[in-house]
Amino acid sequence: MNIRDEGSPGLRERTRRVVQAEIGEVAMRLFLERGFDATTMEQIANEAGISRRSLFRYFGTKEDIVLGNLVEAGLAVRDALEARPEGEPPWEALRAAIESLALDPGYSPERNLAISKMLYGTPSLRVAHLEKQLRWQELLVPNIQMRLGAETDDASDTRARAIVACTLTCLDVAVEAWTLSGGEEDLERLYDRAVAAVRG
Amino acid sequence: MNIRDEGSPGLRERTRRVVQAEIGEVAMRLFLERGFDATTMEQIANEAGISRRSLFRYFGTKEDIVLGNLVEAGLAVRDALEARPEGEPPWEALRAAIESLALDPGYSPERNLAISKMLYGTPSLRVAHLEKQLRWQELLVPNIQMRLGAETDDASDTRARAIVACTLTCLDVAVEAWTLSGGEEDLERLYDRAVAAVRG
DNA sequence: CGCACTCATGGCACCAAGTGTCAATCTGGT
DNA sequence: ACCAGATTGACACTTGGTGCCATGAGTGCG
Numbered sequence A, B: 001m002n003i004r005d006e007g008s009p010g011l012r013e014r015t016r017r018v019v020q021a022e023i024g025e026v027a028m029r030l031f032l033e034r035g036f037d038a039t040t041m042e043q044i045a046n047e048a049g050i051s052r053r054s055l056f057r058y059f060g061t062k063e064d065i066v067l068g069n070l071v072e073a074g075l076a077v078r079d080a081l082e083a084r085p086e087g088e089p090p091w092e093a094l095r096a097a098i099e100s101l102a103l104d105p106g107y108s109p110e111r112n113l114a115i116s117k118m119l120y121g122t123p124s125l126r127v128a129h130l131e132k133q134l135r136w137q138e139l140l141v142p143n144i145q146m147r148l149g150a151e152t153d154d155a156s157d158t159r160a161r162a163i164v165a166c167t168l169t170c171l172d173v174a175v176e177a178w179t180l181s182g183g184e185e186d187l188e189r190l191y192d193r194a195v196a197a198v199r200g
Numbered sequence C: 001c002g003c004a005c006t007c008a009t010g011g012c013a014c015c016a017a018g019t020g021t022c023a024a025t026c027t028g029g030t
Numbered sequence D: 001a002c003c004a005g006a007t008t009g010a011c012a013c014t015t016g017g018t019g020c021c022a023t024g025a026g027t028g029c030g
Helices: A011-034 A041-048 A052-058 A062-067 A069-082 A090-099 A109-121 A123-147 A159-180 A187-199 B011-034 B041-048 B052-058 B062-067 B069-083 B090-099 B109-121 B123-147 B159-180 B187-199
Strands: none
Touching (some): A011 A052, A011 A109, A041 A052, A062 A109, A062 A123, A069 A090, A069 A123, A090 A123, A090 A187, A109 A123, A109 A159, A123 B123, A159 A187, A159 B187, A187 B159, B011 B041, B011 B052, B062 B109, B062 B123, B069 B090, B069 B123, B090 B123, B090 B159, B090 B187, B109 B123, B109 B159, B123 B159
16 A cells, blocks of 8 residues: 555656656757657657657657646646635636746746747647647636636536636737747737737 | 639539548448547448548548538638628627528538537547637638728737637537537527626 | 540558557565 | 566557559540
8 A cells, every 4th residue: 555645756756757857858859959740759769768668658649748747737727726816806817827827937938939839830739739728728617617606517607618718718819929929029918918809 | 724713613523522522421420320539541431432542532631521611611701701891890790700600501400419529529529620710710810800900910919819719719618518508508698608708 | 536634543551659468677665 | 685566668559641653534635
């Protein structure tokens, strides 16, 4: 039986994280050099010094190498949303929760921009990204539903879903515009403008 | 040189359409019977009496068999949008344009529902569907931009993009709710409620 | 009619993303 | 030091998708 079910992640899990991060670094370098589609999983495995099979054990899909962190980012947004005051209206709470992301602070701005450009320029990635946003929806809807005062989880009550989905859509539009501007424009301003256009 | 560049589609093109439709019928039957992922392109080809290679010439991807018609549907929506009075505000024009779709009248309601259920229950299809909606965006944005009075096609002007994207998002939310309700709920009501929640 | 030209077809090989399986090999914890 | 369970690599396999080429069937034209 596991003695430390909770608490420190255990050594095995920790080494796994390290190895995964290392592989991710290698892969991202290749992606940015040769492009996403032009880089095969085999090349990544060779470069990282592991077998193709093991690579697939660290990243279930090629897209996950780029977008894997979005899962935990989604959880972070959810936590941030749930930490907002209970009376705060949906849009403000969502804006604040999303703001907690800003940009991935682990990377340099140029790298973030390069990644974004790859993301919006590669169909398969673009699509995988949209799917991740769909997952975010699931995470955020319950809290918004609560804020709307809907006790029943009535599936026909599309309000919370629509609000969350459109918020994420606005975010996506803003990030795309930011990417196209070469990172010059202010992301928050772009987002606010998008939301204003929708709600005005 | 082609004598009939414009005008009647030509015999070859016509037979192609017919064959394509026939293949589509066969494939949809298999999809609905055994599920999308559980049906291989080879099975479809065999059932349709053509080679796998030819099947790929009729449908570039497996998803296109289900979603191929969405391309022309998008064009129809764009045309409907451009046919709306010039002064009509964006949301109303979009609602009217989308309404022109209603539901694919070529199929029985049960079939439409079954397709929708498959669509929302199969990740790869769901994602491909989102990509098609992305294409729709591109088609609809220019007109909305015009309605907003933005002469410059400034990429940093996210307003039109945001409005179109959120409209389609609301549509998607509504259709999903409609699907989950087993087709009982009224789609237009669901859509209006979603939009009201967002813009309220 | 017969010639040439185009296009659809099918067969084949091939690529790349995943997946199942299994044996060998760590290795963390007692 | 030992052992159960996890990690790994190797191999085979499935499936979607593409390139290539020979063959044949329809089409247009003289």
